[in-house]
Amino acid sequence: MKISILGLEGTAWNLSAAIVDENDVIAETTATYIPASGGIHPREAAQHHANHIADIVRQTLKKGGRNISAVAFSIGPGLGPCLRTVATAARALALSLEVPLIGVNHCIAHIEVGRWKTPAKDPVTLYVSGANSQVLAYRKGRYRVFGETLDIGIGNALDKFARSVGLSHPGGPKVEELARQAKQYVPLPYTVKGMDFSFSGLTTAAQEALKRAALPDVCHSFQETAFAMLTEVTERAVAHTGKNEVLLAGGVGANLRLREMLAIMCEDRGIKFYVPEKRFMGDNGAMIAYLGLLMYKSGYSTPVPDSRVNPGFRPDDAVVTWQ
Numbered sequence: 001m002k003i004s005i006l007g008l009e010g011t012a013w014n015l016s017a018a019i020v021d022e023n024d025v026i027a028e029t030t031a032t033y034i035p036a037s038g039g040i041h042p043r044e045a046a047q048h049h050a051n052h053i054a055d056i057v058r059q060t061l062k063k064g065g066r067n068i069s070a071v072a073f074s075i076g077p078g079l080g081p082c083l084r085t086v087a088t089a090a091r092a093l094a095l096s097l098e099v100p101l102i103g104v105n106h107c108i109a110h111i112e113v114g115r116w117k118t119p120a121k122d123p124v125t126l127y128v129s130g131a132n133s134q135v136l137a138y139r140k141g142r143y144r145v146f147g148e149t150l151d152i153g154i155g156n157a158l159d160k161f162a163r164s165v166g167l168s169h170p171g172g173p174k175v176e177e178l179a180r181q182a183k184q185y186v187p188l189p190y191t192v193k194g195m196d197f198s199f200s201g202l203t204t205a206a207q208e209a210l211k212r213a214a215l216p217d218v219c220h221s222f223q224e225t226a227f228a229m230l231t232e233v234t235e236r237a238v239a240h241t242g243k244n245e246v247l248l249a250g251g252v253g254a255n256l257r258l259r260e261m262l263a264i265m266c267e268d269r270g271i272k273f274y275v276p277e278k279r280f281m282g283d284n285g286a287m288i289a290y291l292g293l294l295m296y297k298s299g300y301s302t303p304v305p306d307s308r309v310n311p312g313f314r315p316d317d318a319v320v321t322w323q
C-alpha cells in the first residue's frame with residue numbers, strides 16, 4: 001500500500017498541514033500569523049495556531065486524506081507555546097486515526113525537503129531562518145553542526161533592524177528591496193569566530209550607522225556583511241568536509257543577494273549549488289510530512305507518552321535512522 005503521511009508545522013509564524021507520499025505533495029493548507037504590531041509574540045502565535053488548526057487539518061484531509069499512514073509534527077526547535085499547541089493536535093489526530101505519531105526535528109526537515117526537491121544528495125546545508133542560522137552536513141549517522149549563530153538568527157536580526165526603522169514584520173524582504181537602491185557601502189562589524197557567527201552586534205551597529213548614512217545604504221551594507229559571514233563559514237565547511245554540493249534552506253534563502261554570493265562561491269570552487277522552490281524554503285507542512293515519511297519507512301515512531309516538545313532540540317541531537 002502507498003505510504004502517505006500527514007505533517008503539521010507550527011514552530012513559529014506559519015501554521016501548515018500537508019500530506020505527502022513518496023512522489024509528491026498531495027495537499028497543503030496554510031494559515032499565517034501576522035503580528036498586529038512588533039515581532040512574533042509566542043502566545044499570540046500559539047493562539048492563532050489553536051484557532052486555525054482544526055480547519056487547516058480538515059481542509060488538508062479533504063483534499064488528500066485517504067489512508068494516512070502516520071501523523072508527523074515538529075517536536076522542536078521552536079517557540080514553546082506554538083510547539084505545544086500543534087503537538088496536542090498531532091497526538092489527538094494520531095490517536096483518532098489509530099496511526100503512529102512521529103516527532104520530527106524542524107531543522108532536519110528543512111534539509112530533507114531540499115534533498116527531496118533538488119538534485120542535492122549529500123550537501124553542506126546553509127539553513128537560515130528567523131530563529132536559526134546553521135551550517136550543517138551529514139556524517140556518521142547525524143547532521144553535524146559545523147557552524148552556527150552565537151546569538152540570534154539572521155532572519156531575526158534583519159526583522160529587528162527593520163522594525164527599529166518602522167518597517168513591519170517580516171522585515172527581511174523589505175531590507176532586500178531597500179538595499180537595491182543603495183549608493184554606497186558603509187562598514188559594519190564582521191563577526192566570525194572560528195566556524196560560528198554573530199548577528200546581534202550587527203543589528204545594533206546598523207541602527208547606529210543610520211546617524212551618518214541613508215537607509216538603503218545601511219540595508220545594503222547589512223546584507224553584504226551578514227551574507228559574507230554566512231558564505232565564508234559555508235565555504236570553510238565545504239573545504240573541511242570535501243563535499244561537492246551546497247544546499248540553501250530556510251526563509252532567508254529567498255534573498256537573491258544571498259543566493260548570488262553562495263552561487264559565486266560554489267562556482268569558484270567548481271561545486272554544485274541548489275536552492276529549492278520558494279514554497280519549500282520557509283516553514284511549511286510538506287517538509288515535516290516528508291521527514292515523517294523517511295522516519296516512518298525506517299521504522300521510527302514516537303510513543304505518545306514520549307512526545308513532549310523540545311523547544312531547544314538541536315539537529316545534531318537527532319539520530320538519523322533513514323540514511
Ligand code: AMP
Pocket residue numbers: 012128129130131154155156158159170171172173176250251252253254255256281282283
Ligand atoms: P523561516 O523561519 O524559515 O520561515 O523564515 C522566516 C524569516 O525569513 C523571517 O525572518 C523573514 O524576514 C526572512 N525572509 C523572508 N524573505 C526574505 C528575503 N527576501 N530576504 C531576507 N530575509 C527574508
Ligand code: MG
Pocket residue numbers: 106110129130250251282283
Ligand atoms: Mg524554519
